Amino acid sequence: MTTVRAFAPGGIGNLGPGLDILGCAITGPGDAVQATRSERPGVQVIDSGHPELPTEADRNAAAIAAGEVFRRAGVSKFGIALRVEKGLPLAGGQGGSAASAVAGAVAANALLGDPLDRPELLRAALVSEERLSGRHIDNLAPSLFGGILLIRSIEPLDFDRLPAPPALRLVLVHPAMRLRTVHARAVLPATVDRATALAQATAVAAMVAAFCLGDLTRLRGAVDDRIAEPARASLLPGFAEVKRAAIDAGALGCSISGGGPSTFALTDSDETAAAILDAMLAAYGRHGITASGRVERVDERGARLEAAR
Amino acid sequence: MTTVRAFAPGGIGNLGPGLDILGCAITGPGDAVQATRSERPGVQVIDSGHPELPTEADRNAAAIAAGEVFRRAGVSKFGIALRVEKGLPLAGGQGGSAASAVAGAVAANALLGDPLDRPELLRAALVSEERLSGRHIDNLAPSLFGGILLIRSIEPLDFDRLPAPPALRLVLVHPAMRLRTVHARAVLPATVDRATALAQATAVAAMVAAFCLGDLTRLRGAVDDRIAEPARASLLPGFAEVKRAAIDAGALGCSISGGGPSTFALTDSDETAAAILDAMLAAYGRHGITASGRVERVDERGARLEAAR
Numbered sequence: 001m002t003t004v005r006a007f008a009p010g011g012i013g014n015l016g017p018g019l020d021i022l023g024c025a026i027t028g029p030g031d032a033v034q035a036t037r038s039e040r041p042g043v044q045v046i047d048s049g050h051p052e053l054p055t056e057a058d059r060n061a062a063a064i065a066a067g068e069v070f071r072r073a074g075v076s077k078f079g080i081a082l083r084v085e086k087g088l089p090l091a092g093g094q095g096g097s098a099a100s101a102v103a104g105a106v107a108a109n110a111l112l113g114d115p116l117d118r119p120e121l122l123r124a125a126l127v128s129e130e131r132l133s134g135r136h137i138d139n140l141a142p143s144l145f146g147g148i149l150l151i152r153s154i155e156p157l158d159f160d161r162l163p164a165p166p167a168l169r170l171v172l173v174h175p176a177m178r179l180r181t182v183h184a185r186a187v188l189p190a191t192v193d194r195a196t197a198l199a200q201a202t203a204v205a206a207m208v209a210a211f212c213l214g215d216l217t218r219l220r221g222a223v224d225d226r227i228a229e230p231a232r233a234s235l236l237p238g239f240a241e242v243k244r245a246a247i248d249a250g251a252l253g254c255s256i257s258g259g260g261p262s263t264f265a266l267t268d269s270d271e272t273a274a275a276i277l278d279a280m281l282a283a284y285g286r287h288g289i290t291a292s293g294r295v296e297r298v299d300e301r302g303a304r305l306e307a308a309r
Numbered sequence: 310m311t312t313v314r315a316f317a318p319g320g321i322g323n324l325g326p327g328l329d330i331l332g333c334a335i336t337g338p339g340d341a342v343q344a345t346r347s348e349r350p351g352v353q354v355i356d357s358g359h360p361e362l363p364t365e366a367d368r369n370a371a372a373i374a375a376g377e378v379f380r381r382a383g384v385s386k387f388g389i390a391l392r393v394e395k396g397l398p399l400a401g402g403q404g405g406s407a408a409s410a411v412a413g414a415v416a417a418n419a420l421l422g423d424p425l426d427r428p429e430l431l432r433a434a435l436v437s438e439e440r441l442s443g444r445h446i447d448n449l450a451p452s453l454f455g456g457i458l459l460i461r462s463i464e465p466l467d468f469d470r471l472p473a474p475p476a477l478r479l480v481l482v483h484p485a486m487r488l489r490t491v492h493a494r495a496v497l498p499a500t501v502d503r504a505t506a507l508a509q510a511t512a513v514a515a516m517v518a519a520f521c522l523g524d525l526t527r528l529r530g531a532v533d534d535r536i537a538e539p540a541r542a543s544l545l546p547g548f549a550e551v552k553r554a555a556i557d558a559g560a561l562g563c564s565i566s567g568g569g570p571s572t573f574a575l576t577d578s579d580e581t582a583a584a585i586l587d588a589m590l591a592a593y594g595r596h597g598i599t600a601s602g603r604v605e606r607v608d609e610r611g612a613r614l615e616a617a618r
Contacts, residue, residue, distance in 0.1 A: 021511045150514050152530065160518045160527060194499060197506035197536065201513040202330045206461050208514045209469045212521030218469060221461065227506065 005034045006106035008099040008303040009146070010088040012170065013139035013258040016223035017203035019188075023095075023138030024148040025299040026170055029087035031099040033062045034308060035107035038079040043067040049086030049100075060084070061097045062104030064128035069108035072124055073115040080108055091178035093258035098139035101128035106144070106303045118144060119157045126154070133181035139258060146302030148211055150204075162211040164298035169273040171265040172257060173242070173280045173293035179235060184259030187231045196226045216252060216268040223253020223266060236260050238287035242280050249279035270295065314343045315415035317408040317612040318455070319397040321479065322448035322567040325532035326512035328497075332404075332447035333457040334608035335479055338396035340408040342371045343617055344416035347388040352376040358395030358409075369393070370406045371413030373437035378417035381433055382424040389417055400487035402567035407448035410437035415453070415612045427453060428466045435463070442490035448567060455611030457520055459513075471520040473607035478582040480574040481566060482551070482589045482602035488544060493568025496540045505535045525561060525577040532562020532575060545569050547596035551589050558588035579604065 009030040013023040031049070038044060043063045045055040057063040062084050070080065082104065088096035105125045109116050116124065125140050141159055142149050152158040192200075206222035233239050236256065242263055246254035250272045251265035265276050273295040284291035318339040324331040340358070347353060352372045354364040366372040371393050379389065391413060397405035414434045418425050425433065434449050450468055451458050461467040501509070515531035542548050545565065551572055555563035559581045560574035574585050582604040593600035 017510070018514075020507055021514070150511070150518060152511055152515050158530070160515060160522075162518065163522075189503060191500045191502050192506050194497060194501060194536065197501050197509055198329055200506055201326070201510040202459070202461055204510040205327075205330070205459050205513045205517045206469060208517045209459060209471060209521055212518055213469070213472075221467070227503065 003034065003036045003308045004107050004110040005032060005306045005308040006103045006110065006303060007032045007306050008102035008106065008143045009299040010099050011095040011139055011142045012172070012264050013095055014228060014256070016207055016253060016255045017200050017225040018138065018207065019225065019228045020136045020138055021151045022204060022207065023142045025142040025146045025302055026172065026296040027299045028294055028296045031088055031096060031103050032085040032306070033100070033103035033107040034083040034085070035066065035111050036081045037111055038081040041076055041079040043079060044081045045084070046081050047083040049084035050090060052090060053084070053086065061100035061128045061132055064131060065101040065104040065125045066108035068124035068127045069105050069112070069116060069121070072120060073112050075112055080111060089174055091180045092174055093179065093256065093260045093262040094172065094174070095139035095143055095258060097132050098125070098129055099143045101125040102140060102143040102303045106305065110305055122157060134185055142302070144303050146300045148298055150208060162208060163214065164300060165211065165214045165216050167216060167268040168298060169267050169270060170296050170298070171246070171251070171267065171273050171276045171280065171293060172262055172296060173277065173284070173291050174262045175238065175284050176290040177261045179260045181259040184232055184235065187235065188228060189231055192227055199224070200226050219252040219266055223255055225255050229255055232256055232260055238284050238289050239263060241287065242283040245279040245283035246276050249276040251276050312343065312345045312617040313416050313419040314341060314615045314617040315412045315419065315612060316341045316615050317411035317415065317452045318608040319408050320404040320448055320451045321481070321573050322404055323537060323565070325516055325562055325564045326509050326534040327447065327516065328534065328537045329445045329447055330460045331513060331516065332451045332460070334451040334455045334611055335481065335605040336608045337603055337605045340397055340405060340412050341394040341615070342409070342412035342416040343392040344375065344420050345390045346420055347390040350385055350388040352379070352388060353390045354393070355390050356392040358393035359399060361399060362393070362395065370409035370437045370441055373440060374410040374413040374434045375417035377433035377436045378414050378421070378425060378430070381429060382421050384421055389420060398483055400489045401483055402488065402565065402569045402571040403481065403483070404448035404452055404567060406441050407434070407438055408452045410434040411449060411452040411612045415614065419614055431466060443494055451611070453612050455609045457607055459517060471517060472523065473609060474520065474523045474525050476525060476577040477607060478576050478579060479605050479607070480555070480560070480576065480582050480585045480589065480602060481571055481605060482586065482593070482600050483571045484547065484593050485599040486570045488569045490568040493541055493544065496544065497537060498540060501536055508533070509535050528561040528575055532564055534564050538564055541565055541569055547593050547598050548572060550596065551592040554588040554592035555585050558585040560585050
């Protein structure tokens, strides 16, 4: 095999109150990496997928992860050349850097005949994520494994895969702005009072119960982030009104996707999802902010190989 | 009906990391209240059930709750006389004050022909709990409704009832000491750092997932209280060694029951439960502390009327 192509879905990290611990992969656009064996050792980025994304191997998410796979597999006699196809927005809060890293790792591993298992692939991708946006896997793990995941531990890797109720719809709206994860993390509070900590724990647990019990109406009131959302809302013009619009249109919950600026809403039917999307876009419009959006489901498959183009 | 008798089960509040938000009712001893209609208005305590428990109506858990039921039902022309049968240890961390309050409320309501619904009964019992040990319902609600409950909100009352896996066994050990809930609450930290808050949220959510998915092995590592247990452990001689003994004997988790001093361990078979109980009692013995214990299941029924004796 001299050329392979891996696709990794985007997702919603920091799902509601689940800062760093709850995330899901979603259907629709993702990032893809086409990898070709190269006689020149090391990782080369032929195409970074976006004019603003670096082609330097030590600054490109897919390349860092691919290089780490080669290192872990002990391969140094030949190299790899990457073409990244960027389906996810830059600094959008849709898990784009995680998807690029996962796709890079999966492609490199496939090119080598799959020497690494999936937990090891996650660790390789984490080297990239850690360097570019922080040590958390609530985007990485869902992009690799698919589904809704409760992250219990990074090392050793441990997560609970939660059932995704079939009716669940995720409305994802992307305002035309960027917010780098490192900046979105800088505003997080270092400490919280006990009542806030317990409310956050209740909210995460209530979301988990709603998913596990298959009772989406129990999500109402549970998508209640008391730690990250209040800190980040001020970075996101229009967010408060967009959230109100989503809830008024019937959303079971609405919050910031990842570190933002994307926002997401949860609901249980295509009809309500369409109404929520309209309401959220209109609310951004009233703030003079151009936004685009889509209605998706949970991607249960995670990263996968596709036919090389 | 001139005499009724209500039984309310004890339980484990503050179940592992679920300070104030996760609790369960357990089989075995509970508190019972026998109530008789009295021509004298108001609440009289004929027997408090224990020499150290007050018979003054405004200081007795069952009486406060019963009086509150009368007040809410608008009954003032006649009164009620109570005999409390105290099956749970005093200041033991097994939900004794909550069970007395619930039994008092249920008995008073039955005597009046059930004018109040169960959420209203909970509010009546909460008047007692709030006065005697604090505004939390992680013992009250399971004692009234039965089961394992995730408390989402006190007012309005909202909780998720989690499935109790049939194999679940709860080992409850009571060292011969007392710790009043108000004292156990005084040592709780006012603030926690963000990592602690997120770890606590993960642990509560992981316990909820284990119960909901019926996979008890997923409890391992999830009974991880970073907020209350570290603060209270110093009040409980021998606790650290007892916990270690429980885990070494195969427990899926072990922590302080309610505000202590009782300790509990979770497991998935009668055999392991018996071994854990022995190990915990032996560990207390090595500290020169007399202790008694029992193996129970989740009480799914909650408070109920029984034939008056």
